[in-house]
Amino acid sequence: MKLELVATATFGLEAVVRREIEALGYRVIKTEDGRVTYIGDERALAKSNLWLRTADRVYIKLAEFEAREFEELFQQTKGIAWEELVPAEGNVIVVGGSVKSTLHSVPACQRIIKKAISVRLCEFYCKEQLSETGAEYRIRFIAHKDRFLLLADTSGDGLHKRGYRVQDVAAPIKETLAAALVQLSFYHKDRVLVDICCGSGTIPIEAALIARNIAVGLDRSFAAESWEIVDPEIWKEERRAAFEAADLDTPLSITGMDIDRRAVRAAKANADEAGVTDDIDIVCKDMTEWILGEGIPKGIGADEHGVIISNLPYGIRIGDDRGLRAIYAHLKWLMNNYPNWSFFLLSADKNLERELGRKADRRRKLYNGQIETQFYQFHGAKPLRDMNVDSAQ
Numbered sequence: 001m002k003l004e005l006v007a008t009a010t011f012g013l014e015a016v017v018r019r020e021i022e023a024l025g026y027r028v029i030k031t032e033d034g035r036v037t038y039i040g041d042e043r044a045l046a047k048s049n050l051w052l053r054t055a056d057r058v059y060i061k062l063a064e065f066e067a068r069e070f071e072e073l074f075q076q077t078k079g080i081a082w083e084e085l086v087p088a089e090g091n092v093i094v095v096g097g098s099v100k101s102t103l104h105s106v107p108a109c110q111r112i113i114k115k116a117i118s119v120r121l122c123e124f125y126c127k128e129q130l131s132e133t134g135a136e137y138r139i140r141f142i143a144h145k146d147r148f149l150l151l152a153d154t155s156g157d158g159l160h161k162r163g164y165r166v167q168d169v170a171a172p173i174k175e176t177l178a179a180a181l182v183q184l185s186f187y188h189k190d191r192v193l194v195d196i197c198c199g200s201g202t203i204p205i206e207a208a209l210i211a212r213n214i215a216v217g218l219d220r221s222f223a224a225e226s227w228e229i230v231d232p233e234i235w236k237e238e239r240r241a242a243f244e245a246a247d248l249d250t251p252l253s254i255t256g257m258d259i260d261r262r263a264v265r266a267a268k269a270n271a272d273e274a275g276v277t278d279d280i281d282i283v284c285k286d287m288t289e290w291i292l293g294e295g296i297p298k299g300i301g302a303d304e305h306g307v308i309i310s311n312l313p314y315g316i317r318i319g320d321d322r323g324l325r326a327i328y329a330h331l332k333w334l335m336n337n338y339p340n341w342s343f344f345l346l347s348a349d350k351n352l353e354r355e356l357g358r359k360a361d362r363r364r365k366l367y368n369g370q371i372e373t374q375f376y377q378f379h380g381a382k383p384l385r386d387m388n389v390d391s392a393q
Contacts, residue, residue: 001041001042002039002040003039003040003041004029004037004039004060005026005037005039005040005044005045005048005060005061006035006036006037006058006061006151007021007035007036007038007056007058007059008034008035008055008056008057008059009034009036009054009055009056010034010056010174010176010177010366010367011033011034011367012364012365012366012367013054013176013177013180013366014032016184017036017052017054018031019183020051020052020053020054021036021038021048021052024044024047024048024051024052026038026039026040026044026048027039036055037061042229042230043234043238045058045154045230046222046224046230046234046235049154049159049217049222049224050215050216050217050218050239050242051215051217051242052159052216053176053179053180053183053206053209053210054177054179054183055159056159056160056176057154057155057158057159058154058155058159059151059152059153059155060085060151060152060154061149061150061151062080062085062139062150062151063076063077063080063148063149063150064149064150065148066146066147066148067103067143067148068102068103068146069103070108070112073109073112073113074112074115074116075116077112077113077116077120077150078117078119080117080120080150082117082120082124083120083121083124083125084229085152085227085229086117086121086137087134087135087228088121088125088127088130088131088134089130089131089134090130090134090135090136090137091134091135092114092117092118092121092132092137092139093136093137093139094113094114094139094141095110095138095139095140096109096110096113096141096143097141097142098143098144099143099145100144100145101143101144101145101146101147102146103143109141109143110141113139113141113150117139118130135226135227135228136223137152137223137227138153138156139151139152139153140152140153153223154222154223154227155222155223155224156222156224157220158176159216159217160175160176161175161220162175162216162217162219162220162274163219163220163273164205164219164270164271164273164274164275165202165270165273166269166270166273167200167265167269167270168200168266169199169200169260169263171199172199172200172202173203173346173368174369175202175206175216177346177366178202178203178205178206178311179206179209179216180366181203181309181344181346181375182203182206182207182309183210184344184364184377185307185309185342185377186307186342186344186379187207187210187211187309188211189210189212189247189250189252190250191305191306191307191383192255192300192304192305192306192307193207193306193307193308193309194254194256194257194296194297194306194307194308194309195255195257195308195309195310196257196290196308196310196327196331197257197258197287197310197311197313197327198256198257198263198267198282198310199258199263199266199267199311200266200267200270201266201267201268201270201271201280201282202270203310203311204254204255204256204267204271204282205267205270205271205274205280207254207309208252208254208274208276208279208280209274209276211247211250212246212247212248212250212252212276212279213245213246214246214276215243215245215246217242218239218243252279252280253298253299253300254279254281255283255296255297255298256280256281256282256283257282257283257284257285257287257290257296258284258285259284259285259286259287260284261284264282264283264284267280267282268282281296281297281298283296287327287330288326288327288330290330290334292304292306292338292341302337302338303340304341305340305342305380305381305383306338306340306341306342307341307342307344308334308341308342308343308344309344309345310344310345310346311346311368312324312327312345312349312352313327314347314348314349314373325355328352328355331343331345331356332355332356332357332358335356335358335378338380339380339381340381340383341380342379342380343378344375344376345375345376345378346366346368346373346374346375346376347373347374347376348368348371348372348373348374352374352376353376356378358378360376360378361377361378361379362377362379363375363376363377
């Protein structure tokens with residue numbers, strides 16, 4: 001069955017999600033704010049949920065139309081072939097939002113859409129009332145300037161819920177954003193990676209999952225697994241293929257450090273739950289006292305071409321301006337003394353470049369929850385092997 005799929009994304013990550021979709025072998029037909037639309041089938045639906053690291057959810061696009069009156073919304077919705085998706089006992093739940101539309105009442109739109117779906121299904125299945133005792137079908141509507149987009153949520157819980165976060169700390173970074181930071185950096189599995197403020201370990205864990213080519217959805221379930229339109233064998237086959245695709249042999253050098261012992265305990269517990277304990281060295285260490293080549297990372301000299309990726313503790317989160325200044329001062333020292341290292345730093349501080357005394361090679365606006373941040377990228381010298389690859393090309 002040919003499907004039009006929509007992967008939603010945090011603002012600023014659309015291009016990263018697009019690259020992931022294309023890497024899975026699917027054709028993207030549209031990229032817009034917060035959404036990437038592509039063509040696939042039932043197998044693409046399963047594969048996308050299992051593999052997409054930076055998307056929030058995967059939807060099936062059902063319809064798009066204009067509606068300025070409730071009767072128009074009802075008729076347009078009723079005209080969709082809901083019976084092709086929802087069985088007689090299916091439990092339909094409608095959620096959504098309305099922005100700059102004539103039909104601005106979200107509860108009213110929910111009632112109208114739910115009623116239209118119910119009427120259509122009752123007529124098709126020759127029933128006076130639906131039992132709604134079966135699998136859940138969550139339908140999302142997005143109304144913007146009188147244009148309605150109807151989507152079926154195949155993921156259920158957001159894709160950031162990998163299942164490994166068993167312990168948390170204050171202001172944790174979302175798993176999807178952490179995976180994006182790793183993908184936007186120079187990190188690959190034969191390089192050294194350090195997170196200087198690792199918190200609950202999300203960035204190192206996501207880096208290890210990427211390096212090991214471990215599908216992030218392997219240990220969780222999805223809403224569409226209980227839908228009749230997807231053969232259960234497809235899910236079994238894709239899970240088996242994902243399991244076999246993992247690289248469990250390549251040695252990794254990933255380190256997470258944090259000054260807070262509670263954060264270190266949380267990071268170790270989460271890494272264990274994710275199955276990457278042996279891939280990450282998590283240490284309790286004040287990054288302002290960290291010097292390369294003194295045992296952290298293990299066996300790594302100061303001349304190594306490494307990568308630092310970190311979600312810095314912005315003042316808005318920790319409220320300790322003096323501590324922040326100390327972190328900036330040591331980062332500046334590290335940059336000046338270890339030119340082979342690349343620094344990828346997420347921060348809400350618009351003065352970060354001035355504090356570090358260096359203009360970023362690249363910046364990217366991203367949102368950490370509701371906080372607008374910049375992903376500052378300071379590039380170190382390229383390893384000789386990378387320079388040889390570039391010259392060969």
